[in-house]
Amino acid sequence: GGGDDAATAPGGSTGEAASGEPLKIGWLTDATSVTRGTYYPEFEGAQLFFETLNAAGGIDGRPVELVMRDMKIDAELAVTSATDLIQGENVLMLAGGSIEGRMPPVFDVARANETPFLAGHSARPDMFPPEPDPLLFTVGNVFEAMSDARLEIWPKLMEEIGVDGGEIACYIHQAPAAQAVCNRWLDEQVKVTPEFSQGPIVNAPLQTTDFTSFVRPIVDANPAAFFDISIASHAIGVAVAARNLGYEGPIVFSMTATPETDIQQVADQAGGEDLYALSNITSISETDVEEIQRILDAAEEYGTEIDPSSATVNGWLMGMVIADALERCGADCDRAGLRDALEETDLDTQGLTGGPLTYSPTDHMGTRYWTAYRWDDGDGALVRAVDEWTEFDPATDLVAPLAP
Amino acid sequence: MQSPPVLRGRSRRWRRSPYLRTDYRRELALFPYSGPRLAVIAVTVLLVAAYPFLADAYWLGVINLAVIAAIGALGLQIVTGMAGQLSLGHAAFLAVGGFFAAGLYLHLGLPLWIAGPAAMLAGATVGAIAGLPALRIRGFYLGITTLAVQYVIIAIGLKYQGYLQTSFGTSGSLSLPIPDLGLFTLTSTMDWYYFLVVLTGVVILAVTNLKRSALGRSLLAVRQRELAAEALGVNVARVKITAFALSGALGGLAGALSAYYYRGVGIEDFDLLLSVEYLAMIIVGGLGSILGAVLGAVFVIATPLLVGQLIAVLGLEGVLSQHLRAIELAVFALTMIGFLLFEPDGLAGVWQRLKTYVTRWPFKYTAMSTQAKR
Amino acid sequence: MLELHQVEVAYNKTATAVRGVSMHAEQGKITTLLGTNGAGKTTTLTAISGFIGMENADVVGGEIVYKGRRLNRLAPHRVSRLGIALVPERDKVFDTLTVTDNIKLTAGSAGKARAVYEEFPRLGELAGRTAGYLSGGEKQLLALAMALVTEPEVLLVDELSLGLAPRVTSDLLGELQRVQRERGLTVLLVEQNAAAALAVADYGYVMEDGRLVHDGTPEALLSHGDIMEFYLGTGNGDDQRRSYRDVKQYRRKRRWAG
Amino acid sequence: MIPTLEVDKVRITFGGITAVDDVSFDLSGQELVALIGPNGAGKTALLNSISGIYRPSSGEVRLEGRSLNGVPVHKIATGGVGRAFQHAELFAGLTVVDNLMVGRHRQLKGSLLSMAVRVGPYLRREVAQRAVVEEVIDFFELEQVRNRPVSSLPFGVQKLVGVARALCMEPRVLLLDEPSSGLTRQEKEDFARFMLRIRHDRGLPMLWVEHDMQMVMDLAERIVVLDHGVKIADGAPDAVAENPAVRTAYLGVDDTEMTRAGSPG
Amino acid sequence: MDFSIILDALKLASVYGVLALGFVIVYRTSRVLNLAQPGVVLLAGLMALTFIPRDATPTRFWLTALVLLALGALAGLALYALLLRPMAGQSHISQVLMTLAALFLLQAISEAGWRGESGFIPMPGRQVAWELFGTNVRLLDVAPIVVAAVVVAGLALFYRYSRSGRQMRAVAENPALAARRGINIEKIGAMAWAIAAALGVVAVFLTSTQGSVSLLLVGTTLKGFTVALVGGLDSLSGLVPAALLVAAAEVVTVRFIDQQLGEAVPYVVLLVVLLVKPWGLAGTREELDRV
Ligand SMILES: Nc1ncnc2c1ncn2[C@@H]1O[C@H](COP(=O)(O)OP(=O)(O)OP(=O)(O)O)[C@@H](O)[C@H]1O
Ligand SMILES: Nc1ncnc2c1ncn2[C@@H]1O[C@H](COP(=O)(O)OP(=O)(O)OP(=O)(O)O)[C@@H](O)[C@H]1O
Ligand SMILES: [Mg+2]
């Protein structure tokens, strides 16, 4: 694959530090808001990647510079920041993300300026096969696709845990897009695996800080398993509340939303037994994966504000994708060229995901590989609960089509 | 003791005074034809028309946002600045307008030029309902009931988005097309700029007229002394509801415009902070002042961005980029504090002060008895 | 005792309402300040009792001195604790408190509060009422009682007779004179009812358009032609008051200034 | 002939307090009736009940024969009851002219749209009403302060503006609550002249609350006396002045001082 | 109806009660809605997160809590002295906007120092729990109720038996006159702000028995407003029933009607109460209809 050079560059440290005219990439993230825990580490991951890359010679001697803007989950800031990055900073492309509802106006800015955009953890149907928006790419997931992917991995995890059926409870916070997570998934899951039945679905308003009353129905129903996905501050609050109120069954997080650092908080507050995570990316705990070790080394060297987690890994992966495209785009890379290069991505992720990441003109998302982890209280880290990766190709594996 | 009659109606000064008017129509005219005033207006119009050629696309976009906000701020100015009814839930009206416009497009395919006025109507209706407590409740208690209305609207909006999500399968945020106004479409930032500027001009003119009319006077009267106003024949209940309805209408318009400007709406955008920002606009601009509402809107929208730019220009970005937003917020807060402490009449007050200073120069104080106003 | 030297006060940092006023309220005497509407009497009293910017006004020149101490810019409660009490022209009582609470607020002890009711029996009848609902005159009584109960050394009264029935006015003025004599109280009395004020005062000032235009003993003032004409409604040679039915037209203008 | 204003057995109570007790009298033609009484006698309360601000617990007020019971305050005002308040109650943010224009509120009806557009009929109406207001300003000699914000006016002028504002309503009956308190002798004389001129020019009946007995004796044609909410006298000035009940309740001065209340000595 | 509902409502009420108390105390002395309070609460929470490490001993916890309480009071003093005192005599709306500016300032501080951090304050005794009426009851469920009761009762007694109660109302209604009657309005204002800010610190510890500290605390604090208003902004006696009413309504709605309405419930309760009693359950009229 074309990604090899770029992917090996950071560790390779053959050249000396890059010094030419920097290649500017705009990065939009929520650096200071309730969603910081989810989106900011992505930026940090990419930042680490490029620091390492630049130290090793950058791309053809040119350093890559990330220009970050904080959107604060605010539509107005998002639009002005995106415009400023493109027109003021003259960046080659945009990357990053915030909650889904915040993105369409930003995409509009990108379209109006013909600037490619690489989205992180949360994607939108705009990038989905078979008719993706020409400018939008993602390493992340659309909620509906994520739900469908879960159908196969869920029974595997349950088997590992030793749960052979019963009610599944589900928690999301009140964001319209998030509602698909529980509704669509549970509807299908009980069809695919009839030994499971639908338990309580809890849906708390975004402003909630005291989850007691919301969690009571779950505790009262005492489900066989509890799937807890939401922005981090909610997900951990709910898990802790459930434990406090006496729920002792397995709690399963989605690691894209609740990275290791947050699971750690739950373990601190309410004990680390029976905590699990589904993930489409390798956990930062898997230090025997070489690329993960590189991330940790880079974090050691360049520092991060938030302890590295799978979100950092996701950001690093985004860095890999961008560097790879820049490499292929060549010496006088412009926005159009970069977009074309992105579309031809076929990247070996060096073990950061379960397989290669490939984009095509009809697919700006690529195949996803899912696995499951278990929290090990002794190590204070995640360990694999399910060994293999489960493949999910959004082009063919969807249960029902996505809405436009 | 007999002294000649006060010089009235005839000036003995060698220069014709711009303040001397000879009939009421002239005094009541929107733009009294005084030289300096016309000059100021002409310069303003010229500057506004030339702005797109002076500013880059980014700052043009910023001004577009500010101008939309100015329409909303004028709405709040009517109810809080003029009628004195504290409204902490202005964002609710924006939400109603935005969702109404988006809903009309989504369900009926209606374009902006229909949806805009419709959003105003919807806003006015919700405004009038939100104003009902004002008939019984006053002051901060009223302020918080308007906040309550906002929470109710948000709850409804969430339900609506949930409904869209289940029945339309969209991710719940409503997307809108490029607005088509029949005669032209608003494609570029510059299109938007001229459209918004003209529209805002019309709104400003209308609000100014209202303020100078019987309604405007009764708004101020009700704010000051409800009972006395009533004993003078002002229907206080009606005036309050009208104020809320007008505020809702302008809020609704601003909401519809911003929905189309962002090409989509989400209920999450209309949080308390937005309401609070609108309040900040009218206080920074000057409570009760129309010019103030506009200046305040520009100020509140542009200051944080200006600070960001300033930091970039100073080359401090590397050092401070991590704390950019914190700095912007702090600067914003400090400016607000500065205004509250040193210029309670806001930007409009500064403008007024400047004018008085120019006309009065070189004197520092005016004796009470000779102080000329207007 | 209480002296003003060339005091200037400006509203909103722009308009001067008091211009170069110098006056003196002598210890244990009643000094009265007369003047037409808007002359700056209230402004003068407010300046003495302390501003802290609350009225959007400032003493921009001159000195206010009490017992050798400069009062300019002193916070109102400090002024009050120096023994200077003010009965304001408007907003003189706490509307949402009851009459009793209003008095207790300043009385310090319950005994003193009771003494007030002995002194002003009308207030006793109103003890439990909400002060905001009192009639204009009742409020005036309450305000005076609240000021007196602090046992001040200097009492500043802004328009004592405002809204009071004639009988109450004469009673109060008599009362004021009695208290003043007994306690050696220093009084600065702003009054519109010039005849009544000069009847009890030891010295008088006349203010117009922000300036002092005249001062003297009551006798001197009472026999001054302009004062007779404009403040007493007598003049015309004989000592008879003119009837309000056949008054002539006056013009509002400064007569002494300049 | 029906009297312009009839107060018929009006009683006003607040909780346990009876502020006005069974008071009846009427006003017609162009009478100038003074309403006097000690502080707290219920004078303001009575005016309030005529304006509709307080509702009589029994009895009723009639304007030209029509009962005002249950009529909203603003309807009573537009129906012809003009009112000047004891504490002026001006609208602080507005100028003198605008305060008076509020008094012309009734004549300035118009749709929101016509007000927002302003040209055409609404502007003509505004101009016409403005002319009326200017007349009143001339009448009260307020030219110099017409564009001053009322809050910066001295109290005495504010009260004058209050009266002017009431007159702007073109009322059928004018209620004045202590309009001259806080004025100097000279200004009171001016004010007396205004009252006489109002009566001369407009031919209005006026109900006038006043504490300055000399003014009352000189100007009023009839005097109604309240004490503790009860009407204790009603009649020509001289007759009332002779009334012993009035003397003890209100005046508290001996005979010779009657018309010279508060005089030196 | 099971015991857990009562428990949940009581817990929520205790948090709301203390939050509301903070608003009431400032309002009583100045008729100003203290919009800076959410900032104080947030900052206190974030500082607690930083200074109480995961493995903190109980001694360390209590010491830090005390220090934060003192810091809170100081912050309240500073806010009053620097921002509110110079505003004396200006309109109430302007003063409220000043507290709003203070909120922005506090948020800027929290952003500079903590960005959007969130987490749990490690509470001592979090493992202690009993089974009661079929419900799992933790020490941390009971503690906030007890603390809130003590705090509310204590302050109520303080205001009842100190001269300040009446003075506060006088200052609130007419500061200029109060000052001229010899009341040190600045002392009273400073005291109120210090107490209110300290209450904010107490409140953050109370909420932390139940949930995490995050930017969302701002919204939670605002709900304290509704309670203060339902009770009557200047009354301490209306506060307890108001807190119970609002909390119960919220808990019942979330449990039995619709979880998503939880956010709006306090405001709906407020609307209903105010339409019946415009000055809250036990508030006093602040504007008199009198001309
Ligand atoms: N808040 C204010 N803002 C601006 N100007 C003011 C203000 N208060 C008073 N003035 C002006 O200051 C001048 C003096 O007013 P002041 O109230 O002191 O007069 P006064 O002698 O007490 O009159 P009165 O007899 O009517 O009470 C007046 O011209 C008035 O217009
Ligand atoms: N809204 C009210 N609530 C309770 N008591 C009231 C109310 N309005 C008036 N009162 C009481 O009724 C009595 C009459 O008051 P009113 O204001 O009519 O007196 P007044 O004759 O106008 O006196 P003054 O000459 O002092 O103005 C007073 O004792 C007053 O306290
Ligand atoms: Mg005065």
Ligand SMILES: [Mg+2]
């Ligand atoms: Mg009265």
